Amino acid sequence: MSATKTLSQCMTEMREALESFDASKPERIGSPSLGDVVRQGDLYLIAIESLPNGKKTNERQLVPGTTQGSRHVVEGDATIVNEVQFKDIPAVLVGPAFKCNGETTISHPEHGDKILPADTVWQCVYQQAYADEIRRVQD
Amino acid sequence: MIETVYSEYMSRQTTQETEEDIRAAVQSIWDMEFKTTPEVIVCDSPVACKKQSIADGHKDMTEYWSMWYVGYAAMYDFANRIDLEMDQEKLVPFLNWVRCCPFVLFDENTVYVSRKPTEIHFNDNDQLHNESGMSCSFADGWGIYSINGVAVDEKIVMRPETQTIKEIKQESNEEVKRIRIERYGWDTYLAEIGAELVHENRNDIEGTREYLFKADDDMMALLCACPSTHKEFVLEVPPETKTCQEAQAWLSNGLSARIISAS
Numbered sequence A: 001m002s003a004t005k006t007l008s009q010c011m012t013e014m015r016e017a018l019e020s021f022d023a024s025k026p027e028r029i030g031s032p033s034l035g036d037v038v039r040q041g042d043l044y045l046i047a048i049e050s051l052p053n054g055k056k057t058n059e060r061q062l063v064p065g066t067t068q069g070s071r072h073v074v075e076g077d078a079t080i081v082n083e084v085q086f087k088d089i090p091a092v093l094v095g096p097a098f099k100c101n102g103e104t105t106i107s108h109p110e111h112g113d114k115i116l117p118a119d120t121v122w123q124c125v126y127q128q129a130y131a132d133e134i135r136r137v138q139d
Numbered sequence B: 001m002i003e004t005v006y007s008e009y010m011s012r013q014t015t016q017e018t019e020e021d022i023r024a025a026v027q028s029i030w031d032m033e034f035k036t037t038p039e040v041i042v043c044d045s046p047v048a049c050k051k052q053s054i055a056d057g058h059k060d061m062t063e064y065w066s067m068w069y070v071g072y073a074a075m076y077d078f079a080n081r082i083d084l085e086m087d088q089e090k091l092v093p094f095l096n097w098v099r100c101c102p103f104v105l106f107d108e109n110t111v112y113v114s115r116k117p118t119e120i121h122f123n124d125n126d127q128l129h130n131e132s133g134m135s136c137s138f139a140d141g142w143g144i145y146s147i148n149g150v151a152v153d154e155k156i157v158m159r160p161e162t163q164t165i166k167e168i169k170q171e172s173n174e175e176v177k178r179i180r181i182e183r184y185g186w187d188t189y190l191a192e193i194g195a196e197l198v199h200e201n202r203n204d205i206e207g208t209r210e211y212l213f214k215a216d217d218d219m220m221a222l223l224c225a226c227p228s229t230h231k232e233f234v235l236e237v238p239p240e241t242k243t244c245q246e247a248q249a250w251l252s253n254g255l256s257a258r259i260i261s262a263s
Helices: A007-019 B002-014 B019-033 B046-055 B066-081 B088-100 B154-158 B165-170 B174-184 B186-192 B244-251
Strands: A037-040 A043-048 A055-057 A073-075 A078-082 A094-100 A104-107 A114-116 A121-126 B039-043 B062-064 B103-106 B110-114 B143-147 B150-152 B196-203 B208-214 B220-225 B232-237 B259-262
Touching (some): A007 B220, A007 B232, A037 A114, B019 B088, B019 B110, B039 B046, B046 B103, B046 B110, B066 B088, B066 B103, B150 B174, B165 B186, B174 B232, B196 B244, B208 B244, B220 B244
Parallel strands (some): B039 B110
Antiparallel strands (some): A037 A043, A043 A121, A078 A094, A094 A121, B143 B150, B196 B208
C-alpha cells in the first residue's frame, strides 16, 4: 500500500475496477453449502438447513420500507416466515427466512437478481449501520 | 399494445381532468364504499388539500395516494383491452378513480381531491429525476425533489454546495447520503473531512476495490462501491476497525467471509 496515496486516487482506482465488472445481470446460484452467503445490496441471504420457527407470512418483500432500495422481492413458490431469531444477531438486523419450494428468484430494481435452487432454505440478515443504536442500513 | 398503453398512461400524468369527471369518479367509488354523496373539493396539490381541510375544521381525515396505483391501472387496462375477463363494474370506477384523483383526503362525507401535477420529470429508467428543479410539481408551486428515484430535499438539488459536512455525516439513509456526497463533490467531501487512507483491499468476490479511511473526528469509514449499480458509498464503521475485511465483517455481522455471490 502506498503511504502517499490520496483518497482521490483511490476513487479513480475504484471506478476503473468497476469498469471491468458488471454484477447487474441475474445470477443462478448453483449448489450452496450450509452457511454460504449471497449478498444483494444491503441484504445478506444465508443458506440454512431448515425453516426456523416463526410466523408464516404472504409478504414477499424481504426488507421493510417503501423506497426503491427496499424492494428485494421473492418471486416464485416459496414459504416465508418472519419474526425469527438467528444466532446472536440483534433482532432488528434479522429479516424473514424462506424455503424455495421451486426455483425462486430474489429480484431487485437495481441489483442483479439472484436465482436460488429449489429445496434450499435461506435466512435474511440486514447490513448494519454505525449509529448510537443498533439499526440496519436504510436506502 | 403494451407500448400504446404505456404511452397513454405516461402522457396522461399531467393532463388535467375536468371537475365534472373528478366528481363522477369520486361518486362511483363512494356508491360502492359508503353509499353517500360526499362534498367534493378540488385543490391544486396534496398540500393544498391538507391546508384546506384544516381551515375547514376537519381532523383525522384519511389520505390516499391513488397516483401510486397508476401502474396497476395500466396493467388492468391492458388486460381488459386484450379481452381478458375483467369485472367491468369494478374496473371502470377504479380506472376513472386513478385517472382523476391522484391524491385524496377524505371521510365519509367530504373528499378533498388534488389535481394532477403540472410537470413530472423522469430519467431514462422512468424514475422520478430532475437535477435542476422539482421532479414533480403542482399548480400552486408545491412539489417534490428526486434524484434517480430517490426523494431528497430542495437543498440537495438546488444548492448542493451549501450542504454542511455535519448534514452529510448525519444523514441516516445511505442512498441519500451517497447522493448528498455526489452532489457536494467526492473530492471536496473527502478533503474537508480530512480523510486519510488506513487500509485498502481488492475484494475478489465482488470485483471491487475498497478503502478504509480515518477522518478528523476519529470517524472510521469504508469507501466502497456496489458491484451491480456501481454506486459509491461511505459506510461508517466502529473507530477501532483496522482493515477493510474487518469493516466488511462488522457491516455483515460476521457473514462477509462466507459470501459466494454479490450484486
